[in-house]
Structures are given as structure tokens and as C-alpha cells.
Amino acid sequence: MKLENFIVIGISHLEYDTEKRENFIKKNPEKFIEYLKKDSYIEGYISVITCLRVEFYIDLGKNSLKDFLNTTKVKEFFKFEKIFFKSGKEAIEYLFKVSCGFYSIIKGEDQILAQIKKSYLDSLEKNTSSKLLNVIFNKGIELGKKFRTESEISHNALSLEAISLKFIKDSIDILENKKILILGIGDLAQSILHLLIKENTKNITITNRTEHKALEIKNIYKDVSVISFNKKNEAVIESDIVISVTSAPHLVLKKEELESKIKTNKKYIFLDLAVPKDIDPQLSKLQNIDLFNLDDVWNVYNRNVKNRENILEKFEFLIYEQIEKLEKWFQWKEKMETD
Missing domain, CATH: 3.40.50.720 (NAD(P)-binding Rossmann-like Domain)
Structure with a gap:
């Protein structure tokens, strides 16, 4: 169970407009990822699929990152797609920022955290997760709650x-x-x-x-x-x-x-x-x-948008603190297994 085995692959509103996201979903990428698990190309996965994003958080298990990316079926399925890909610590930082609402249209909104939690629970029910994913997602959900509580970002109403x-x-x-x-x-x-x-x-x-x-x-x-x-x-x-x-x-x-x-x-x-x-x-x-x-309402809206951006910057340190704690836990776990 190693952090470098954790990757995220997918698309979001940052890469694709609504029509292109719909076309990608029609290809049924979740079924393809499910096939990869059944054929032991990966150890487990958690899919986060919303109106704005189609993302797969994957545990490579015993397979190397290079072998996964060079798998013919993977290359063929994602051919011509403008997907993003992150691995290891970069993938963890991405998940943690998603859970805190950094990449949401309304910064810091609550809905994405609920969606991540639901996706995680669904993966447990379907038995598609893994020990590695369980640890990382639990830490991400924990951080999402802590970030909103300490930053009070939701106090800056945007509706x-x-x-x-x-x-x-x-x-x-x-x-x-x-x-x-x-x-x-x-x-x-x-x-x-x-x-x-x-x-x-x-x-x-x-x-x-x-x-x-x-x-x-x-x-x-x-x-x-x-x-x-x-x-x-x-x-x-x-x-x-x-x-x-x-x-x-x-x-x-x-x-x-x-x-x-x-x-x-x-x-x-x-x-x-x-x-x-x-x-x-x-x-x-x-x-x-x-x-x-x-006009008065929109003036407040614009101020609150700016306030939320400032809050994200001010409390971003919580993400790196959580990553550091996670890295230390994995180091301790590895030491326990080798002793």
C-alpha cells in the first residue's frame, strides 16, 4: 500500500464543455474502469461523476504506473480525449482541493463534499474500493469538513x-x-x-x-x-x-x-x-x-466571490498539513510492515 500507486484520471468543466462531457459519458468510462479492475489491471477505483466532472481515483496495486499508461486498452479508450492525469502526491493534493471546493464553480461550496462522500460509500457498497483508497478518501472527507468549519467559507453566501x-x-x-x-x-x-x-x-x-x-x-x-x-x-x-x-x-x-x-x-x-x-x-x-x-444584491455577490477566493488562499495550508499527516501515516505503516 503505497502513495505512488494512487492516481486520478478524468475530465471536468475545466477541460470540456457540457456537450463534450456528455459525449464522454456516453462512452461509458465507468464500465471500462470496472473492466480494468475485473481483469486485475488495477486494484480498485472510486468514480466521482457529477454534472461538472467525470473522475476516477485509482489504486494501481501491484502494477506500475508505466505499465498502466502503456496498456493497449487504456491507450485506445482514452485516445483523442483531453483527459487530465495526476499521480502520487499530486493526485492526493488534487482530491483534497476538490473536497474543499477549490475547483468548484462556486468556491468552497458544500455539494462537492457530499458528492465525494456518496461516491466513496457507493464504492464500498459495490466493493470497488481498496485499502489505499479508503485511507485517502477518509482523509479527504475529514479535511473537507475541517476546511469549511475553520474557514467559515459558507458564511459568504452566493445564492x-x-x-x-x-x-x-x-x-x-x-x-x-x-x-x-x-x-x-x-x-x-x-x-x-x-x-x-x-x-x-x-x-x-x-x-x-x-x-x-x-x-x-x-x-x-x-x-x-x-x-x-x-x-x-x-x-x-x-x-x-x-x-x-x-x-x-x-x-x-x-x-x-x-x-x-x-x-x-x-x-x-x-x-x-x-x-x-x-x-x-x-x-x-x-x-x-x-x-x-x-444591483445591491449583485454588489454583495461580487464581494463574496472575492472573499471566498481570499479564504481559499488563507486556509490552503490545511491541505498541506493533511498531506503531511497522510505521508507520515504511510511511512509509519511501511515501517511496521517491514519490522
Whole structure:
């Protein structure tokens, strides 16, 4: 069981676009790798196949790297393919960085770690892994968890709904008891609604031009209230937070209809996520209204992208610490076996 017997071979979104990845998958590379194991060309493998990557982490066993690469069947199968290949310590570093989200489109995202863990568990169930792969993948999964915990990279939200919620939470000290009105019930509105409910927010009202669609949402979230769309202005006045995400081609909330009714002794947060805008920009001139729109959200998104890149650089040392620990473990293991 030696580190140099560990290799990774495959393709990702960095090498191939979606169409080329689909064509590669149609060749059924996993079946080919399975054949290599059955015929003892390799000791074991773990396949990580997602929408962005098709990768095989392989234990060469007793076979040399040179013999593997010069195997006629291997050369023929991967002929004309723009695959990447890494071995030994370089392959381990690659796996560890994948598990920490270094090569994800959204840097540091959680999904890739879950996918690696699932791939590992699948390999155990199918009996395609090996002792070498078990050790390396366990260390990679362990590192992925530690990296996210210590770096707190997920605190830099990158989804539109998560950033929208952050705007609201930063503007309102205690969200739980606030009255929230959501105009529109499209995908984004539903995602925000879901996050608000997870925050234990109780007083949420939704409205939509097509009322029966709003009632369908209420069937999912029983505590949500539904009002008729023509009652929206009255509901705005009584709300603390107003989120508008309709598909209307015109303004839905107008200054001339609301200004005289707005309560001067309370603060309002308006969040306009519609294109074109739902909320009259003139409302932001009222002293007790904070109005945010998509431009504000994208500014936070861009800052968070940069923050994530800085976090990766700052906490990259954790990867090399884990590699060093792994190398020492293998040195100890080899010494125990030779004594």
C-alpha cells in the first residue's frame, strides 16, 4: 500500500464543455474502469461523476504506473480525449482541493463534499474500493469538513435568496417577530420564503395576481397567510419587510399610492428583486424606508466571490498539513510492515 500507486484520471468543466462531457459519458468510462479492475489491471477505483466532472481515483496495486499508461486498452479508450492525469502526491493534493471546493464553480461550496462522500460509500457498497483508497478518501472527507468549519467559507453566501436574506437580517435586529409581505410566488420568491421559515419567521403573508397559485404555496407552508393582490397596498403599510418578485412589466408599488399611508413611527425594509423593477425608486426618498434592489444584491455577490477566493488562499495550508499527516501515516505503516 503505497502513495505512488494512487492516481486520478478524468475530465471536468475545466477541460470540456457540457456537450463534450456528455459525449464522454456516453462512452461509458465507468464500465471500462470496472473492466480494468475485473481483469486485475488495477486494484480498485472510486468514480466521482457529477454534472461538472467525470473522475476516477485509482489504486494501481501491484502494477506500475508505466505499465498502466502503456496498456493497449487504456491507450485506445482514452485516445483523442483531453483527459487530465495526476499521480502520487499530486493526485492526493488534487482530491483534497476538490473536497474543499477549490475547483468548484462556486468556491468552497458544500455539494462537492457530499458528492465525494456518496461516491466513496457507493464504492464500498459495490466493493470497488481498496485499502489505499479508503485511507485517502477518509482523509479527504475529514479535511473537507475541517476546511469549511475553520474557514467559515459558507458564511459568504452566493445564492440570490441567501444574499437577499442577509440584507434583511442586517437591516432588522430581530427577524422572528417581524411582519413580512412577499409579492409574487415564482421560484425565487419560494426560495426566499423557504429560508425565512427556516429562520423561524412566523408572520409571513404572500400575494400574487393569480390567487390560486398563492393558495397552492399555502398548502405547503400552512402558517403562511394569503391575501388578494388588490389588497397589497394595505398589507404593505402593516408590514415591516416587503419583498417583491413579480413578473409585472410595470411598477407594482407606487409612491403616490403609499406615501400618505406610510406610518412615520416605524421602519420599513423594501427589497425589489424584479426585472423590470416592481417598487417605485422614489419610495427610497422617504426617511423611514430602506429600499434595496438587484444591483445591491449583485454588489454583495461580487464581494463574496472575492472573499471566498481570499479564504481559499488563507486556509490552503490545511491541505498541506493533511498531506503531511497522510505521508507520515504511510511511512509509519511501511515501517511496521517491514519490522
